Amino acid sequence: MKNITVSCGCGKHNPLHCIIPPYIFKELSKSSDLKIREMAIQNLEIGTEFRTERNWVSPEMVSNLMTRSKGKFREVYDMQNKTRFEQNLPGKFVRSEGSPASNDNSVDEAYDGAGHVYDFYKQIFNRDSLDNNGLPLISSVRIGGMSTNNAFWNGRQMGYGDGDGMIFNRFTSSLDVIGHEFTHGVISFTSRLEYRNESGAINEHLADVFGVLIKQWVYNHDVNQANWLVGEDIIIQASTRRAIRNMLNPGTAFKNDPYLGSDPQPDHLNKKYIGSDDYGGVHINSGILNKAFAEASIKIGGYAWKQAGNIWYKAMLQLNNTSDFKDFVSLTASICVAEYGVNSPEHAAVMYGWKKVGL
Numbered sequence: 001m002k003n004i005t006v007s008c009g010c011g012k013h014n015p016l017h018c019i020i021p022p023y024i025f026k027e028l029s030k031s032s033d034l035k036i037r038e039m040a041i042q043n044l045e046i047g048t049e050f051r052t053e054r055n056w057v058s059p060e061m062v063s064n065l066m067t068r069s070k071g072k073f074r075e076v077y078d079m080q081n082k083t084r085f086e087q088n089l090p091g092k093f094v095r096s097e098g099s100p101a102s103n104d105n106s107v108d109e110a111y112d113g114a115g116h117v118y119d120f121y122k123q124i125f126n127r128d129s130l131d132n133n134g135l136p137l138i139s140s141v142r143i144g145g146m147s148t149n150n151a152f153w154n155g156r157q158m159g160y161g162d163g164d165g166m167i168f169n170r171f172t173s174s175l176d177v178i179g180h181e182f183t184h185g186v187i188s189f190t191s192r193l194e195y196r197n198e199s200g201a202i203n204e205h206l207a208d209v210f211g212v213l214i215k216q217w218v219y220n221h222d223v224n225q226a227n228w229l230v231g232e233d234i235i236i237q238a239s240t241r242r243a244i245r246n247m248l249n250p251g252t253a254f255k256n257d258p259y260l261g262s263d264p265q266p267d268h269l270n271k272k273y274i275g276s277d278d279y280g281g282v283h284i285n286s287g288i289l290n291k292a293f294a295e296a297s298i299k300i301g302g303y304a305w306k307q308a309g310n311i312w313y314k315a316m317l318q319l320n321n322t323s324d325f326k327d328f329v330s331l332t333a334s335i336c337v338a339e340y341g342v343n344s345p346e347h348a349a350v351m352y353g354w355k356k357v358g359l
Contacts, residue, residue: 017153017184017195017207019177019231019244020168021283025149027261028167036259039164043149070134072118073097076110077140081162083148090140090157106141106172110160113178114139120179120214121186124305125313130185137182141172151177151234153184167236167259174233175218180211191319198324200282205289206316208247213305223298229253248294250287267291269325269358288357289328296353300346307346311335329359 020043028040074097077090094107101108114137121127129135138157148161151171158181160171171177184207187193193203208230216226230253231244241254250265265287266272272288273281293312297304314335315328323331332354336347 016155017181019151019171019180019234020149021244022278023264023284024244024260028259031259033259036164036166039149042144043161070128072115072122072129073134073136074111074114074118075136075138076102076107076114077138078104078107079140079143079159081142081144083144089154089159090138091142094141106160106162106170109170109172110139110141110158110178113172113175114158114182116175116214116218117179117182120210120217120305124217124309127186130182131189135185135189151181153181155185155188158182163234165236169234169236171234174231176211176215176229177231177234178211179214180207180230183207183210186210187316190317191323192321193319193323194321195279195282197280197282198285199322200279201285201289202319202323202325202328204282204286205293206312208245208286208290209293209309209312212247213309216303217305222302223300223304226304228294245283245287245290247287247290248298250291265290267357288359289325292353292357292359294353295356296350299349299352307340308350311339311346311350314339325359329354 025040025044028036029044031037031040074095075090075093076095077092078094079089079091082091094104095102095111102111118129118137121129129137140157140159141162143159143161149164149168149171151158151160151174158178161168162170184203187203187206193199193206195203211230212226212228215221228248229243229246232242235241235243235254238257240257241260243253245265246253246263250267251263253263253265254260255262264273264284266285267287269288273284275281278284293308297308300307311332315331318331318335319328332350333347336344336350340346
């Protein structure tokens with residue numbers, strides 16, 4: 001087996017945002033199952049392949065590249081199981097805004113998921129697409145065939161693999177995954193959080209938050225009905241794995257799984273990962289923040305996208321690219337006071353959530 005650099009294929013400064021974190025591919029690449037190992041290596045190479053595309057894309061370039069029109073506009077393309085080496089993104093045009101269902105699960109799930117993302121941001125926060133100016137929501141499905149285990153936002157569009165059929169289902173099947181990845185687009189037009197260390201963990205955390213809120217909103221789940229899992233639908237369920245991440249109970253999404261190993265996410269600041277892998281633990285340490293949000297939401301009660309979601313959305317707009325955990329805590333506290341008042345139930349709940357994780 002040739003030597004490889006274990007990463008998601010993301011550039012350090014302008015990463016490709018992928019739902020499957022690098023530590024999962026690292027674990028898969030050590031599997032004794034030759035097929036699993038080869039698929040992991042291929043996924044690492046696919047990530048590298050898209051890195052150069054992501055590295056030159058900026059929000060300003062996206063705005064110039066795409067036709068702008070107010071309101072919801074979606075397009076879905078089919079990569080026909082090819083990678084970018086064989087066919088440039090976005091692929092073969094399949095479906096656009098207002099056209100009938102294609103009866104292709106991957107295409108229609110990508111189309112419907114993008115619509116739910118648009119509707120959520122518009123109806124809850126009066127935001128017109130990712131850039132608040134009608135940016136078209138572009139998706140490509142069937143990238144790399146059954147061996148592509150990821151979904152990504154590359155700075156201008158979404159991309160989805162079909163999964164391997166052994167550990168992962170097709171990535172269009174998960175609404176919270178679609179919401180997560182499109183939210184990276186919102187972040188790129190707002191706070192532009194640097195994708196490393198604590199600012200990168202906030203970036204991943206916000207994507208998880210709005211991914212699960214979109215799912216909760218679509219299914220009308222209150223804080224007690226919600227299971228707070230990220231990527232539940234893309235995981236082929238087993239006794240040792242439930243999801244990619246568990247927001248309420250970080251570190252429990254998978255445990256002693258023969259392929260994935262154990263979930264490394266900490267649930268408290270005193271367990272924070274301080275190494276250099278995963279860009280300084282952006283997917284790992286987001287678990288600390290995820291738990292705080294889930295705990296605060298449950299403490300408030302009702303629907304999480306209302307008070308807690310409102311606070312976190314306003315924070316996403318006001319953060320800067322190097323904000324750290326302390327900045328984030330301070331900002332959410334200030335927003336609570338401004339929106340709901342000092343010592344209001346919302347303020348008390350948010351501070352309770354931060355205290356639960358040592359912040």
